[in-house]
Amino acid sequence: MILFAALLAVLVAVALMTFRTVAGPTTFDRLLAANSIGNGAILIVALYGFLTDRPDFLDLTLTYALLNYVGVFAVLKFFRAGSEPDEQAEDAR
Amino acid sequence: MTDIVATIVSGILILVGAGFFLTGAIGFIRMPDLFTRLHAASLSDTTGMALILSGLAVHAGFTVAAVKLVFLILFLLFMGPATTHALAAAALAAGVKPLGAQRHAARKGPLKAAETARTIEAATAKRPQKPVSRKGKRR
Numbered sequence: 706m707i708l709f710a711a712l713l714a715v716l717v718a719v720a721l722m723t724f725r726t727v728a729g730p731t732t733f734d735r736l737l738a739a740n741s742i743g744n745g746a747i748l749i750v751a752l753y754g755f756l757t758d759r760p761d762f763l764d765l766t767l768t769y770a771l772l773n774y775v776g777v778f779a780v781l782k783f784f785r786a787g788s789e790p791d792e793q794a795e796d797a798r
Numbered sequence: 799m800t801d802i803v804a805t806i807v808s809g810i811l812i813l814v815g816a817g818f819f820l821t822g823a824i825g826f827i828r829m830p831d832l833f834t835r836l837h838a839a840s841l842s843d844t845t846g847m848a849l850i851l852s853g854l855a856v857h858a859g860f861t862v863a864a865v866k867l868v869f870l871i872l873f874l875l876f877m878g879p880a881t882t883h884a885l886a887a888a889a890l891a892a893g894v895k896p897l898g899a900q901r902h903a904a905r906k907g908p909l910k911a912a913e914t915a916r917t918i919e920a921a922t923a924k925r926p927q928k929p930v931s932r933k934g935k936r937r
Contacts, residue, residue, distance in 0.1 A: 707808075707809040707812055707813060708812065710813065710816070711812045711813065711815070711816040711850060714816035714817070714819065714820045715816060715819055715820075715850075717820060717823070718819050718820045718822070718823030718842065719823070721823040721824060721826055721827055722823050722826055724826075724827060725826040725827060725835075731832060731889070731894055733832050733885055733888065733889040733892070733894065734832050734835065736885060737832070737835060737836065737839050737882070737885055738826060740839070740843070740881060740885075741822070741823075741826070741839055741842055741843060744842070744843050744847055744874070744878075745819070745842075747847070747870075747874075748819070748847060748850055748851075751850075751851065751854055751867070751870075752850070752854070755854055755857060755858070760858060760861075760863035763863055763866040763867065763870070764866070766866075766870060767866060767869065767870055767873075770870060770873055770874060770877075771873075774877045774880075774881060777881050777884075777885075778881070778884065781884055781885065781888050784888065784892070
C-alpha cells in the first residue's frame, strides 16, 4: 500500500518534470529536467520491483543510474564545445 | 516485534522520500529561472531518492538487494551534486544570467537593482569563453 502510494507520487512528479522538459526556456533547463526524469525512472523501477516482490530489477537501476549521469555529462560537453563553431559560422554570414 | 518496527520505519522513510520528490517536482514548475530550479532538483535528486531507496533497503532486510540499494544510494549522493554543479557552470559559461538576484534586488529599490545588475554583468563578462550564445539570447 505504501509502496503503491510512493509509486503514484513519483509518477506524478515525473509528469511535472516532463512539463518542464517540454516548456523549459533554455537547453540547460531541459537537461536538468531530463536528468531528474531519469532519477524518477530509477525510483519507479525499484518501487515496482518491490511492489511485485521481485527485487531483481535493482541491477537495471544500477545500470540506468550510470547511463543517466554519463549521458548528462556527454550532452553538457556537447553544448559547451560543440555549439561554438556553429555560432561563428552564423556570425560570419 | 522487529518485523513491525522495520515495516513502520521503512514506510515512514518511503513516504517522506516520496513527499520530498514530489516537492522537488513542484519546484520545477514554480521556480522562475534555471539557477533556482537547481535547488528543486537537488531536493528531489538527493534527499528524496536517498530516503526512498533507504526505506526500500530497510524493507528488504539483510539481503543482496539491500547491498545493491546501498551502492545505488552512495553513487547517487556522489553524482547528483556533481551533475548540478557541472550544469550551473556550463549555463554561466553560455551566458545564462541569474534572474532571481535581479528580482530580489528590484524589491529593495532601483539603486540596489542597478548595482546588482552591474555585478552580474561583470561576473558573466569576465569569463574566458565567448559568452551570450543563442541559448542565452532566446530567453
